Amino acid sequence: MSHLFEHNGAEGKGYSQPAPVLPSSSIALPPSLARKNLPRWPRLSEPEMVRHYTWMSKRNFGIDTGFYPLGSCTMKHNPRVNEVIAQIPGIADIHPHQPEHHIQGLLAIFHEMQYMLEVCSGMDQVTLQPVAGAQGEFTAVRCVQEYFRLRGETQRTKVIVPDSAHGTNPASAAMCGFEIVEIPSRVDGRIDLDALRAVADETTAVMMITNPNTLGLFEADIVEASAIVHDVGGQMYYDGANFNAILGITSPGLMGFDAVHFNLHKTFSQPHGGGGPGSGPIGVKSHLAEFLPGPLVKKRPPVGNESQMVIDDMWYGWYQPTHSIGKVQQWHGNAGAVIRCWAYYRRYGRGLRTMSEHAVLNANYLRHAIHKAAKEAGVDSMVRDGAEAKVAKHEFTLSLQPAKEMHGISAMDVAKGLLDKGYMAPTVYFPLVVPECMMVEPTETESKDTLDTFATHFAEVLQVDAETLHAAPITTPVRRVDEVYAARNLCLRHEYDDE
């Protein structure tokens, strides 16, 4: 199949440009500055370019293509009105250095988002600056680090994470310079309080944990865990990747957390775009608020001629926290993502709880339906729950360990079999604590019909013989890709023949 660099049509007329304001001959760069050879980019007409990308889009699977139960990623529907809103010039054509009186509407939305996230999380102050969940983690841990430095508690060099944590947790804490202490989970996948007590001491800076945890289970001992960490003077950090399960039902603040990040793209449906963009605001309790990256948005009554420029009787302005760690992105974060997520939240408003209720209902129903379908098909012995639990939250884990032992069918084989049924596969081999793990998250935007059909297809895949499944997928644009070959024969760009 063709790639971009095999196109080489007429000279560079993909789109026509107006003439420059002066002839190009007026440019006289010396040899030390002038480019000698232009980049060897392809030359495409607009129809060639449009066909190329349209062809590639047809070789890609998105939520719009089909059910996308990718655990931990919250792949809910992306309402299209949000895209329309993001194209309004009052966001698309705004420069972050414009003065406050040019962007009152944008700041009002920022303020509303800060407030919404504060009341949903039980935190006192939110910043919207971090642009991804991992950056939110990094930012929050940096704030805690500066908080301890200011208090002279420099002996706090350790960050505790459960072994079921997302990989970003230890990576973010390590980037801040902390030593990582990993504690084992209990056999039921939940936090082991004794293991936590054994490592928590005066060198503990932060414990990072997500609740519900990465197995989709609510950590009922979370208040006790917070108390253990607080008793030794440490801080509790909430990884908001699984926030979709608890909105309006409980909050990190009620659980005793001091800081939290939100994956706006997950919980509030910024399209994931094949890997990004995201948005990763953080919220903190008041003792950490003055360490946040600035600027934050604050509102106050207008003074002087500001009253002629207000949009809702209040003036929105930037505020620089006193002990701010500085910036983590050069501008004001992913403002365009924040706008889309504002539009998603407005759809629910004070009823955000129903969003989480439906997400949890769908997850539990799908878990039930998969076991039921497997039983009816006589393949229930091949799959078991990743962890024993009466109810899961917004996602759940399955273990294909029995299938592996009985027939040599791995979680990856089942995943590839599901691709042949027209689905995106669930997350596989995460969390690491569940053998042959498959992590399933349907989200609230799927219908019962979709869930029932998926369950039936899942059971059908389990009925397929091992040899056929090892060869799956067969209906996809390419078949199983050789990742070892890719790593051993590195080809990271197109090479021209003359090289």
Place this chain on the structure above:
Amino acid sequence: MLAAMGMSSIEDLFEDIPAEVRMTGDLPLPPPQSEEEILADARRLLGANVAMGERVSFLGAGLYRNYVPASVFQLVTRGEFLTAYTPYQPEVSQGMLQAMWEFQTLISELVGLPVANLSLYDGSTAAAEALTCAVRVHNRKATEKDTVYVSELTPPDRLSVMHNYCQGAEINIKFLRHHADGTLDLESVSEAAGSCGVYIEQPNPLGILDGGLSQIKDIIGEHTALIVAVQPVSLGLVEAPGQYGADIVVGEGQPLGSPVTGGGPIYGIFACSKTYLRLMPGRIVGRSIDVDGKVAYCLTLSTREQHIRRHRATSNICTNETLIALMGAMHMALLGPEGLQALAVRNMTACLLAKQKLGEIEQIHLPHSNSHHFNEFVIELPGSSEDCLAHLDTVGIIGGFDLSAWYPERKNWLLATFTDQTSEKQIELLAAHLAVWATSQGVNA
């Protein structure tokens, strides 16, 4: 659905959440809205903002208002791209994987280095990750360990990101000096030889294209990384840093493919030589084969990344800016080499014309008029930039960037930007109003 599970109430699904952490009462938020109501509110609120296109704008300073062709927006909203996630299942993600492999090639060709990742968050995080990457690669042989040198002109907001990313690894950031004419002091570069890396921008934050950069690599040698941050459109005319020895090239990708969007989402460029490949941050796509031997693409070198290596990862980055990078790739594909050059010419000639017209105004001074500029330059005013911008605002002009925000002692320095969107008329309008304001300053003085 509840009945099928033997449950009677939605509450049964939350019985595992203890009462002591239950939220009581409704969230203090407005009632739910319909699509039409949300759209109306969005139009009211965002419509109250002043979009740059409604005014005559000369504001750049790192983000640039270039025209993005219509087909880019049409194609990038195709649901197969828009609503996908990280291509963990390559068999059903060939479209995005191939598009990103092509993006890597386009960037590689643009900057003159063999390897590019498929984006970091923005120019500042790309620059910061370049510094930590340089230390990982060079610290063993460096005579000045854990140290990098950064241009003293680096915008404070970008420098702040660098500090945040570097402090955990206990990296010292020292500074490279500049001459009064805005060019780099090559003697200060020689002090950086033996450190892990040197960071410099081309064009620099004052808009100056500095021919001296071509000498840096000879001064610092092979054991110190030369990191150059670029404005990608300028590379249609200005030499690719890979050609003068850059080891890592970073930059704000935004001018290629993306509107300014309040500063995000945009995308950070990160390219490097093969020396840095295994210690670089971010996702990389490799070309491979499937079981039938057919060409197929997949993520590769993942053992550098957090989901495999956890706290030993080269970076914590997971979600990146793939979709915006895709917009960049589409724009580059439409431009082609000559189109890129034409776009660069439009920027640079607008800047040249502005230099001529503004240079004729007696009361203002262009302190770096002898230097080459790509699309912005410094104007020294007879009064404060703050006052000048406020005045221009009253006549519908966004006059540029007040450089005292970066360099507090430069109260009278204004950075004015001229892009492919700048017309001769707009430049004349700016010149006329600047002259009027500058004269009034003279009278007041």
